[in-house]
């Protein structure tokens with residue numbers, strides 16, 4: 470999918486929930502490619518959601534989870550808002566038009582690329598920082614549990630630990646989709 | 657008896673499996689028993705909710721109360737570890753004591 474399609478889709482998605490500023494709402498007009506990435510550090514919640522959707526390749530991320538992720542990541546890193554602004558700029562200008570370009574982008578722009586990995590990590594793991602197993606204090610912060618993206622691939626057959634998705638011992642039966650599921654061997 | 661005055665044959669300190677069983681057996685034999693517990697009592701659903709909203713699910717103490725007046729064993733400085741390796745057991749401070757570890761559950765292993 471080319472970037473303008475994606476951004477059009479994203480802005481359709483967010484137009485319902487966001488108060489996007491007009492000067493940022495026409496991202497399919499590429500800026501001069503030589504422009505430096507560094508933007509300002511006034512990032513709106515919909516900017517963060519837009520960047521998150523692009524980085525994860527999902528179009529149904531929750532604004533409430535985004536707010537928690539943004540709060541946690543920006544309180545841990547004073548330059549985080551500027552990195553989000555950079556990422557949005559890079560997406561809009563096509564410097565990061567597709568996540569397949571991410572490795573090249575990261576070589577050129579290590580700072581926003583590091584922030585991008587923190588964003589992706591927060592959406593997948595459902596927390597930020599590094600949790601300590603044997604200490605009541607660490608730098609981790611909660612972002613999401615059931616909606617953490619790492620649980621999606623198995624959501625049809627099991628639920629994350631706490632409440633059972635069905636009857637007791639439901640997990641004894643092999644998933645009905647097992648035969649048709651792609652495995653790493655058949656992929 | 658007023659609110660501030662209690663009397664019993666036996667006062668048990670701690671409501672873990674040791675204290676609870678001791679109190680139970682003594683009460684069955686007709687003794688009056690009081691259990692003193694430093695930690696709070698919280699319902700299971702709150703512990704489950706604490707687990708679900710914990711950012712450190714690798715930390716098995718995290719869903720449980722950890723009050724300044726009843727710190728659990730993962731509070732920095734609570735256990736002095738001087739061996740050649742790190743050893744910090746996950747001891748809890750609440751009504752029920754360390755039996756609550758692993759969510760206080762005993763997962764049934766299916767017969768097959």
Ligand SMILES: Cc1cc2nc3c(=O)[nH]c(=O)nc-3n(C[C@H](O)[C@H](O)[C@H](O)COP(=O)(O)OP(=O)(O)OC[C@H]3O[C@@H](n4cnc5c(N)ncnc54)[C@H](O)[C@@H]3O)c2cc1C
Nearest residue numbers: 670671672673674692693694695745746749750753754755
């Ligand atoms: C990680 C872990 C895994 C375990 N797994 C198993 C297992 O699979 N099977 C098994 O059989 N055992 C297991 N155990 C061991 C078992 O859980 C404990 O040995 C047992 O629960 C200890 O019971 P206790 O009553 O002696 O102490 P605790 O349960 O620790 O209770 C002590 C209580 O006393 C209270 N207290 C302390 N000081 C005061 C005070 N001054 N005034 C008032 N109250 C006070 C505390 O708040 C606490 O509630 C495990 C233990 C750990 C840490």
